[in-house]
């Protein structure tokens with residue numbers, strides 16, 4: 001059962017990274033791990049190797065104060081936050097570390113997308129919306145950086 005749990009975690013990380021490689025089995029070589037540049041990134045070139053991952057966030061249609069993501073994971077390095085807010089009200093995605101210090105995030109955006117780059121080290125962070133009341137209403141989640 002431990003093996004199953006770690007396999008799930010591995011799948012989650014692999015999905016976030018767009019990679020197919022996971023320890024313990026090389027039977028799925030058909031998925032290429034090409035580093036395709038994210039189409040929504042407007043600046044801040046990504047260096048290959050460690051970091052340079054894109055973390056996608058979005059909001060549900062309507063007016064619910066929530067992200068579609070309850071949690072997210074990525075790799076350490078200079079990562080891109082890509083936020084797609086389909087709602088007419090403004091939101092953003094801010095990141096703070098485990099001590100509560102903000103390390104970066106997007107600007108406020110309504111009915112559109114915003115991106116930002118953040119330097120992340122391995123650890124546990126929290127992502128949240130900085131509009132007063134939104135975080136308390138549920139616009140927050142855990143970002144795991146490995």
Ligand SMILES: [Cu+2]
Pocket residue numbers: 090091092129130131134135139
């Ligand atoms: Cu918000």
